Amino acid sequence: MTLPLLSGEPRVITVGAEVLGEALDAQAVPRTKVDWRPPLPGTEDDVARVLADPRRARANATAVGRLVSARPLLVGVRRAGEALDLPVGSFLHAGPPIDWERASGPMRGALIGATLLEGLASDAEDAERGLAGGRARLEPCHGRGAVGPMAGVVSPSMWMFEVRDAEHGGTAYCSLNEGLGKVLRYGAYGPEVLERLRWMDEVLGPVLRETLRLTGPLDLRALIAQALQMGDELHNRNRAATSLLARELAPGIVEASPARAAEVLRFVNGNDHFFLNAGMAACKVSADAARNVPGSTMVVAMARNGTDFGLQVSGLGDRWFTGPAGVPDGLYLGAYGPADANPDIGDSTITETAGLGGFAMAAAPAIVRFVGGDVSAATAATRAMYEITLAEHPVYQIPGLGFRGTPVGVDVTLVARTGLLPTVNTGIAGRVAGTGQVGAGLVSPPASAFAAALSALAEAGEGARR
Numbered sequence: 064m065t066l067p068l069l070s071g072e073p074r075v076i077t078v079g080a081e082v083l084g085e086a087l088d089a090q091a092v093p094r095t096k097v098d099w100r101p102p103l104p105g106t107e108d109d110v111a112r113v114l115a116d117p118r119r120a121r122a123n124a125t126a127v128g129r130l131v132s133a134r135p136l137l138v139g140v141r142r143a144g145e146a147l148d149l150p151v152g153s154f155l156h157a158g159p160p161i162d163w164e165r166a167s168g169p170m171r172g173a174l175i176g177a178t179l180l181e182g183l184a185s186d187a188e189d190a191e192r193g194l195a196g197g198r199a200r201l202e203p204c205h206g207r208g209a210v211g212p213m214a215g216v217v218s219p220s221m222w223m224f225e226v227r228d229a230e231h232g233g234t235a236y237c238s239l240n241e242g243l244g245k246v247l248r249y250g251a252y253g254p255e256v257l258e259r260l261r262w263m264d265e266v267l268g269p270v271l272r273e274t275l276r277l278t279g280p281l282d283l284r285a286l287i288a289q290a291l292q293m294g295d296e297l298h299n300r301n302r303a304a305t306s307l308l309a310r311e312l313a314p315g316i317v318e319a320s321p322a323r324a325a326e327v328l329r330f331v332n333g334n335d336h337f338f339l340n341a342g343m344a345a346c347k348v349s350a351d352a353a354r355n356v357p358g359s360t361m362v363v364a365m366a367r368n369g370t371d372f373g374l375q376v377s378g379l380g381d382r383w384f385t386g387p388a389g390v391p392d393g394l395y396l397g398a399y400g401p402a403d404a405n406p407d408i409g410d411s412t413i414t415e416t417a418g419l420g421g422f423a424m425a426a427a428p429a430i431v432r433f434v435g436g437d438v439s440a441a442t443a444a445t446r447a448m449y450e451i452t453l454a455e456h457p458v459y460q461i462p463g464l465g466f467r468g469t470p471v472g473v474d475v476t477l478v479a480r481t482g483l484l485p486t487v488n489t490g491i492a493g494r495v496a497g498t499g500q501v502g503a504g505l506v507s508p509p510a511s512a513f514a515a516a517l518s519a520l521a522e523a524g525e526g527a528r529r
Contacts, residue, residue: 100482103510109521110479116524118358126353126361126377127453127472133352134229135345136280140271144219147207153200157215157410158368159383160203163194167369167405169250172496173214176252180260181218205364209236210347210410213248222268226344235348237340245499249492270327273319281311283345288458296427297342298420299488304338346417353377360520362473365416369408372508376516384516386509391491393435393504405494407506412487418456418471421486422448426461434488434504444486451477478513
């Protein structure tokens with residue numbers, strides 16, 4: 064009897080070594096290509112221990128179910144001092160905890176600018192001396208239920224979007240978007256930066272507060288879903304989402320402040336990223352709904368402070384697992400180049416954590432003109448993320464993939480087993496304080512942070528079984 068595997072024409076299975084595969088194709092030899100990658104080095108034992116945790120499957124189903132069922136509503140705009148109980152002399156920042164000594168150039172620049180904004184220093188040199196001398200308290204935005212783009216620096220007088228989860232009851236905050244160019248979040252702190260921030264304090268914040276009191280809550284989940292079908296990925300492309308938000312707000316802005324409506328609408332319409340910050344708060348409140356599920360290996364936060372990348376996992380509370388932040392690979396503005404770039408920075412990776420941004424690039428072919436690459440690479444990036452996630456979002460869908468839901472719920476175990484790291488698209492800040500934005504591109508988080516989280520999950524699983 065002839066064995067089925069030995070009958071017919073011989074076939075070759077190729078793994079890696081694509082040069083060999085191409086040679087076989089040239090000879091018309093039938094072959095099957097297998098896309099296989101080794102696991103993250105040194106993680107094999109921890110993977111086995113985590114997979115043996117009987118809580119894992121149900122815990123992950125619970126965590127990702129909470130994330131995708133969240134219903135974020137934009138309910139208000141409030142000052143940070145009041146909303147976050149942030150006292151004078153305290154500043155929030157993006158990413159995991161960091162002190163002045165280890166802070167990068169853009170983080171230092173943003174802290175200097177915030178110190179000047181709050182009237183705590185006479186000039187930049189005075190602000191820097193005070194920060195270096197420990198006269199300010201620094202803590203991560205995530206620790207206060209908030210997120211901040213790029214440097215993410217928040218001071219008490221700044222206004223924050225307030226987003227509430229109508230399904231699970233949580234609340235999250237994010238600062239208002241300043242626009243592009245030389246802005247505080249990229250580490251700039253010149254007179255034009257402070258002038259714009261003071262205008263936002265005196266005009267934009269109060270007008271938006273009154274507007275939302277008139278309009279009532281806005282359904283951000285619905286806006287995000289619609290924007291995805293209009294070509295946004297909601298991290299580095301927010302043109303459609305900003306237009307949708309402006310349409311919702313415009314009548315209320317006119318009614319709330321007829322005298323200021325034109326300048327407020329001009330500011331919003333002139334800033335394609337205005338929606339980003341509201342979207343980040345929506346992603347934060349959604350991910351927070353999935354926190355603290357014992358046994359879950361799902362990532363609930365990814366963030367960078369310009370020095371370190373950090374992540375948090377549902378089953379491990381508020382612990383940060385960190386590694387060195389990488390420098391994005393992308394396109395640069397003007398004469399800037401890789402030598403001018405700071406390592407990755409910002410809380411905006413909360414978008415990828417919730418299934419948007421780099422995970423949804425297949426929905427936004429135009430994004431490649433901003434971050435580099437081509438349309439096929441953007442689609443391939445999204446398809447790859449299905450391999451390391453637990454679910455497809457039932458509301459956030461990608462037309463170009465047959466309205467398939469975006470990949471959502473990064474699983475530390477799947478990252479370790481496949482060797483695939485999350486795809487992140489991001490702006491690039493200049494490494495020298497005060498420079499501002501120098502480009503945009505793609506970056507991968509450090510594998511070491513995921514390996515450290517996996518090890519902690521293995522230990523926690525052993526403890527639960529004892």
